[in-house]
Amino acid sequence: MDLDHQTVVGLAKSWGLIYLLVLAVGVLAYTFWPKNKKRFDRAKESILDKDDKPWN
Amino acid sequence: MIAGLTKGERQLSLAVLTVLALCGLAFAAIGHDDPIGTHGFIILLVAIGLACVVIAGYYAPEPDKExxxxxxxxxxxxGIVLAMAWAVFGLFFGVWVAALLAWPELTFDAAWSSFGRIRPVHTTGVIFGFGGNALIATSLHVLQRTTRARLPDQFSPWFVLIGYNLFCVLAVSGYFMGLTQSKEYAEAEWYADIWLVIVWVVYFLIYIRTLQRRxxxxxxxxxxxYMAFILVVAILHIVNNLAVPVSFGHAKSYSLFSGVQDAMTQWWYGHNAVAFFLTAGFxxxxxxxxxxxxxxxxxxxxxxxxxxxxxxxxxxxxxxxHLHYTALPQWVQTLGMTFSVILLVPSWASAGNALATLNGAWGKVRDDATLRFMMVAAVFYGLSTFEGSFMAIRAVNSLSHYTDWTIGHVHAGALGWVAMISFGSIYALVPWMWKRERMYSSKLIEVHFWLALAGTVVYVFSMWNSGIIQGLMWRTYNESGTLAYSFVDSLVAMHPYYIARTFGGLLFLLGALVGCYNIWMTIRQAGGRVVLQGPDVDEPALAPIALQAGE
Structure with missing residues (x-):
């Protein structure tokens, strides 16, 4: 197969589009998955701890 | 420094330094008439100097379990100290190179101080010297605090920090000697590039290994x-610097790419250097x-x-x-333009997220110049990403490209966003790192803040004016259809703005000097390390450890 302009455009319009959309849906699903909310809330609060030693 | 290394790590350091010294010696020997010979001597001297430091501390007691x-x-x-030193160096050369445009005789008839040489010294000094060291220093701090784990070993962070600074020194000293690949922000030659790849892989491994221990x-x-920054910069650096050296004893190399492929690779690199070095990391x-x-x-x-x-x-x-109206296919230009416009959404999401975090704490922003540095950085981040999306539109680009508007835009980002967030973070970090209650002087932070802000505003406004005048003069035609102004006419019109821009840069440099003094005095502050329990500081490492029951 010749990797010419048409081929690249074809790939961009098919697989390129699919992977970008799948990725976007994946990221949004991960972000808004109800089960993850607790983890995110804890993550943003936990950096404010005054504790300055590694956990064992 | 050496006391923190274990016995094995001290031996490893000596082994690595021996290999480095041998490489330096080989370069010095085979490249005697070439700049690579001078670089060989620099590498040799650095390796021997560091080996002396390791040997001097070799018999110091090993770090204990505690x-x-x-x-x-x-x-x-x-890293913080190095970042501030590079900031002063890079900003000084920035002021000089700006002054050269207003007063070209300031090269003092030397080859090393010509515009084409000290301009990359400035860009490398501020981006890689200041920005890079600030990123390495803060990333190692943030990584440990957020994973609640110590770095995996003591040798590799030093290897990364010192190795990275050696790369910066090789790059900058090369430019003074007239050595360049002629790729913007990637001017350093092949051997320095290979060295940076090694250093960067170790940096990424520190991240991965610490995350494994989290x-x-x-x-x-x-x-x-931070990880996107490290990973993508590695990819960009390797691809854009693919080149074949003339010989192993010669500093020059030939790029793998030519023509429009070279231009596209360079600006894929160049813009993503802005994206991942100057944005993602910060x-x-x-x-x-x-x-x-x-x-x-x-x-x-x-x-x-x-x-x-x-x-x-x-x-x-x-x-x-970056390549509108060039030999690059039109559809590739349009692709770049479209993605640049869409980019405004995630960029403003970040800027807005930062400002919304401060909503309700404006009193703190008013009273605390450190926090104000970060707030202003977020505002400039929002401004320059908006401007960037706008300038990427082909029609706007036809006015702005090749003019000082671009320079103004870059500095709104570099001074307003990158430098301000770095200074803010460093001011927050220094008292934590040196176990001080606060910075030596909050007044001096205030002085630095206003110098930095005034310098940025003067700089950006003068470049906006200069750039738009320049762009308009270049595209003004008279009745007979020829250009109304010669290039020199536009140069004369820009002269006052060049002076104003130099002044703006000078204010920014003065601010950085004030910052250096303040940080130095904080480190030197009398009383040594104090035990703190204040509300704004991390719990210090030297705080008394609670006794376990039964002890």
Whole structure:
């Protein structure tokens, strides 16, 4: 197969589009998955701890 | 420094330094008439000097178990000092190179001080010297604090920090000798580039190894940004610098790419250097130090995740907007333009997230110049990303490209965003790192803040004026259809703005000098390390450890 302009455009319009959309849906699903909310809330609060030693 | 290394690590350091010295010696021997010979001597001297330091501390007692159970911050402290030193160096050359445009005789008839040589000295000094050291120093701090784990070993962070600075020295000294690949922001030659790849892989491995050891199951978003920065910069650096040296004893090399492929590769690199070096890394800094300093969690953690993936995926495609109206196919230009415009969404999501975090803490912003540095950085981040999306549109670009508007835009980002967030983070970090209650003088932070802000505003406004005048003069035609102004006419019109820009840069340099003095005095502050329990500081490492029951 010749990797010419048409081929690249074809790939961009098919697989390129699919992977970008799948990725976007994946990221949004991960972000808004109800089960993850607790983890995110804890993550943003936990950096404010005054504790300055590694956990064992 | 050496006392923190274990016996094995001291031996490893000596072994690595021996190999480095031998490489330097080989370069010095085979490249005697070539700049690579001079670089060989520099490498040799650095390796011998460092070996002396290791040998001098070789018999110092090894770090005990207690010390190894704490966070390892020596490289962060050294990185902060190096970042400030590079800031002064890079900004000084920035002021000089700006002055050269207003008063060309300031080269003093020397080859090394010509515009084409000290301009990359300035860009490398500020971006890689100042920005890079600030990123390495803060990333090692943030990584440990957010994973609740100590760095995996003591040798590799030093290897990264010192190796990276050696790369910067090789790059800058090469430019003074007239050595360049002629690729913007990637001017350093092949052997320096190979060295940087080695250093960078070790840097990435530190991240991966620490994450493997993490005690906190969730990886905080700042680390995602830092990791995107490290990983993508490695890819960009390797691809754009693919080249074949003339010979192994010769500093010059030939790029793998030519013509429009070379231009596209260069600007894929160049724009993503802005995206991942100057944006992603510093966003990592912002997502940790801004909430920490404000004492408030980030406004929306979810938004920070969405904007992370948005920035990572959109930026990759934006580089071709640097090549509007060139031999690059039209559709590639349009692709770059479209992604640049869409990029505004995740960029403003980050800027807005930062400002919304401060909503409700404006009193703190008013009183605390450190937090104000970070707030202004977020504002400039929003401004320059808006401007960038706008300038990427082909019609706007036809006016702005090749003019000083571009320079103004870059500096709104570099001074207003990158430098301000770095200074803010460094001011927050220095008292934590040296276990001081606060910075030596909050008044001097205030002075630095206003010098930096005034310098940025003067600089950016003069370049906006200059650039738009320049762009308009270049496209003005008279009745007979020829250009109304010669190039020299536009140069004369720009002269006052060049003087104003030099003054703006000078203010920014003065601010950085004030900052250096303040940091130095904080480190030297009398009383040594004090035990603190204040509300705004991390618990110090030397705080008395509670006795276990039964002891």
């Amino acid at each position: 010390q190894l159970s704490r966070y390892y911050d020596d490289p962060t402290r050294a 005690k906190e199951p969730h990886i905080y978003v700042a680390n995602w940004y 966003l990592g800094m912002m997502y940790y130090y801004l909430p920490k300093r404000a004492g408030r969690p980030i406004f929306s953690y979810r938004l920070s995740i969405i904007s992370f993936w948005g920035i990572v995926f959109m930026y990759m495609w934006a580089g071709s907007h």
